[in-house]
Amino acid sequence: THTVFSGIQPSGGIHVGNLLGALRNWVSLQDQYPCYFCIVDYHAITVPYDPRELPQRVRDAVLVNVAAGLDPNRSVIFVQSQVPQHTELAWLFNCITPLGQLQRMTQFKDKARQHAEAVNAGLLNYPVLQAADILLYKADLVPVGEDQVQHIELTRDIARRFNSLFGPTFPEPEAYLAKGARIMALDDPTRKMSKSEPRGAIGMLDPPEVIREKVRSAVTDPGPAGAEMSPGVLNLFTLLELTAPADVVAHFRAAYSDGTIRYVELKQALADALVELVTPIQERYRELSARPGTVEEVLAAGGERARKVASQVLAEVRDRMGLPVWA
Numbered sequence: 001t002h003t004v005f006s007g008i009q010p011s012g013g014i015h016v017g018n019l020l021g022a023l024r025n026w027v028s029l030q031d032q033y034p035c036y037f038c039i040v041d042y043h044a045i046t047v048p049y050d051p052r053e054l055p056q057r058v059r060d061a062v063l064v065n066v067a068a069g070l071d072p073n074r075s076v077i078f079v080q081s082q083v084p085q086h087t088e089l090a091w092l093f094n095c096i097t098p099l100g101q102l103q104r105m106t107q108f109k110d111k112a113r114q115h116a117e118a119v120n121a122g123l124l125n126y127p128v129l130q131a132a133d134i135l136l137y138k139a140d141l142v143p144v145g146e147d148q149v150q151h152i153e154l155t156r157d158i159a160r161r162f163n164s165l166f167g168p169t170f171p172e173p174e175a176y177l178a179k180g181a182r183i184m185a186l187d188d189p190t191r192k193m194s195k196s197e198p199r200g201a202i203g204m205l206d207p208p209e210v211i212r213e214k215v216r217s218a219v220t221d222p223g224p225a226g227a228e229m230s231p232g233v234l235n236l237f238t239l240l241e242l243t244a245p246a247d248v249v250a251h252f253r254a255a256y257s258d259g260t261i262r263y264v265e266l267k268q269a270l271a272d273a274l275v276e277l278v279t280p281i282q283e284r285y286r287e288l289s290a291r292p293g294t295v296e297e298v299l300a301a302g303g304e305r306a307r308k309v310a311s312q313v314l315a316e317v318r319d320r321m322g323l324p325v326w327a
């Protein structure tokens, strides 16, 4: 059996990439295993952000996740800062993690370039906190998109190093990837769809007209004849495959092969499928938001369940590290 952990940053609108790359797997894994799903607010503050907006983003993240099918009765749904043991374990892990390994993380290098004027120590230590998130629950299965694989590898290294220094304590977690593990931005298919670039992303809460417009203007340069699909076209096919009925997908695959494909029609079909995908989730989201106290109820229960496990594991870790609770 397994224990599942995954997280999402409350740093802007959750998009279809998050859904197809991660959230969909979260929903199906909760039928099989104990699951922990965390809104990682301490990760979100490693880049410049607006403190007045953060609480609402956390609320929205909870509501969108529940609307998409996470079940607070089966899964432990909580916010990272509700459980102080995350940052405590992160400190302990910082003390067994080589600086050079953090400096080589590709996501750190990317973000350090993007936010060159404000690279703080939290951004460097980000993946150590992520390792603490996972290992605090001794989780061994981590459903994520492809961009998180390197962070999961670091988590394995930290677990292995801890175990060899202080005795067998942690499992070595594995990433669990979906078919949609890497959805690209519609306006620039060489970059991944991302919360910080909403123009190229289909937001889970985007109204249908916005979705249709974003799909209509998606990049579909054909690429050289006879060659592989261009990145933009490939991305549209990936999305179609994950959202549209099989006969629709087969129709456009055949049209692509015999060269009769019309991208206007492909985009029309994809927009229909995407609207159909998000509409019921948006309806659930509106129902849940209209009920006062939904977020508080989910988080009160989730926070308590998470803290119970977290405090036990942290006590074990401290003990092994020669840090008993003094008096």
Ligand code: TYM
Binding pocket: 005, 006, 007, 008, 009, 010, 017, 018, 019, 020, 021, 022, 023, 040, 043, 129, 130, 133, 134, 142, 143, 144, 145, 146, 147, 148, 180, 181, 182, 183, 184, 192, 193, 194
């Ligand atoms: P975040 O908030 O960027 O994304 C949440 C999840 O969505 C996946 N994802 C994508 N999948 C496919 N295509 C895309 N374009 C795309 N964009 C995002 C991400 O891979 C992720 O699974 N560091 C993490 C949050 C985190 C975490 C953790 C995850 C913190 N602690 C512990 C797992 C375990 C992040 O920033 O995800």
